[in-house]
Amino acid sequence: MKLTMIAAPEFDLTKTLDSGQVFHWEPLDAGYAGIIGERAVYVQQRGDSLLITPGMEAAVRRYFALDHPLREICGAFPTDSAMCAARDFCRGLRIIRQPEWECLASFITSSMKQVAHIRQMSRALRARFGEVRKLKGVQLFAFPIARRLADATEQELRMCALGYRARNLLATARRVASGEADMRSWRTLPDAELRARLCELPGVGAKVANCVMLFAYERLRAFPIDVWIERVLKEKYFPRARKLTAERLRRFCEEYFGEHGGYAQQYLFHHARKTTPRRRLTVKRPSRRKLSGGAARDTIRRAAVK
DNA sequence: ATACAGGCTCGCC
């Protein structure tokens, strides 16, 4: 197939797709296959350009936010050592513009999951409920619209390995499909109100809401705080803090990282995730994790088996 | 094999 070339300066496709903001792109040939809106697209980087499916030029530019003034954004970051290291490591990583529903649904499934598994759940949902598209001879599945999932049963969603997330995804899909939650109209809301609307949805708390604001609503101040970022922040910015409440941490991020906090967060996150040896994680985890949730149940299950 | 994941929600105090 003939491909079209578009300019993409200050852009790193692989870093962007591998930074945990989007979960459906699959490697294909020397590039990636994915779906933007309803349409399948192939994207391959060649230096400062992208080779893409003809006819998708505008959609690709918009989706990958090639218009974001990356140099200015990075230039406005704080200049502490952690931030500088992340900035250098993540050169070319952009916060993309995802469809609202796909982004929301994906992050509802993300709770307590590693990126690899979120991708699997996305794949299962798409293969079971999504519309098929052909690209370069391979089949791609679009992320199912809310209506489609709203008409499914919790059982069917659980078959996509969602576990307890199935219930939340189904309930939220129903609200979105019915129009009770009109995600499109929320575009005009100020940050705080948008966050409040999102948090009313089942399975959506502050973390997921901030991810959706950042990756789908272009709210570049939104600063999702997950266990990785929490670890980085505590280590780099509060090395000796006794107890740091979530609220205090949130306020610090808002003031310190400011206008482009979301970019700063994504860079710190990606840098930490890609450079931290796995072995160190367990040692550095907050102690409560050792006691709660899965660990306790594992113990029970093991005891029951014996 | 077994610990533990990029949380949310409830019940408890």
Place this chain on the structure above:
DNA sequence: GGCGAGCCTGTA
């Protein structure tokens, strides 16, 4: 209004 426990399942 802060804290801990439970929830499902696959992966490292």
